[in-house]
Amino acid sequence: MNITIIGTGYVGLVTGACLADLGNNVFCLDVDQAKIDLLNSGGVPIYEPGLKEIIERNVDAGRLTFSTDLAASVAHASVQFIAVGTPPDEDGSADLQYVLAAARNIGRHMTDFKVVVDKSTVPVGTADKVAAAITEELVIASEARQSMQSGTLDCHVANASRNDGANAVIASEARQSMQFADKPMPAVQGADALIIVTEWKAYRSPNWTALKAAMKEPVVFDGRNLYEPQEMKENGMTYVAIGRGNHG
Secondary structure, eight states: OEEEEEOOSHHHHHHHHHHHHTTOEEEEEOSOHHHHHHHHTTOOSSOOTTHHHHHHHHHHTTOEEEEOOHHHHHHHOSEEEEOOOOOBOTTSSBOOHHHHHHHHHHHHHOOSOOEEEEOSOOOTTHHHHHHHHHHHHHHHHHHHHHHHHHSOOOOOOOOOBTTTBSOOOOOTTOOOSOOOOSSHHHHHTTOSOEEEOOOOGGGSSOOHHHHHHHSSSOEEEESSOOSOHHHHHHTTOEEEETTTEEEO
């Protein structure tokens, strides 16, 4: 799988290196040219036990790339992880300016379907702001294309397609392709994969038989290591856990 990680701080660099070590092709983006130069020269800007060796191994294998090229990072993968810093604001709340800047860059350069993962430490509701920032950029780009083609803009209908490339026209109400659910089962209905990014107790003992029946493909990416690989295998699930490899 191709994956883009935006930000090469503690969260982004460790996440990118571990995902590459699992066999994924990872593109790590950062706007700090000095940091990218350091990484490309074999240096590591932070210390985590074993991290340097993981990075070296995956760079040598061609699975891990470091760059400041925004357009290339968006084009690289359908899955985009935002892992930039969220320093505390004056009132103690998380400063989302870098998260939203990353989202706008995705919207500015995307030409096909993208899954955007908020890996940064952010408050509840940030996903809506990220989606709005991406949609705004898509609307701007669509208006510019329409203006150049006809000089007028009546309406936009958009549905970025995985196969068609940039076929996007975005509805004037900025309809989003993202769907939300307030219960687990509707959320996984027909899904190609389930990604776990929370440790809520309510999700620690799901009904795997029902989940497997509801999903299009029984694939689980566990970002919190909630489940035991053997149990997942016995339940017929393909299970990928951070730092624990692929099971099933």
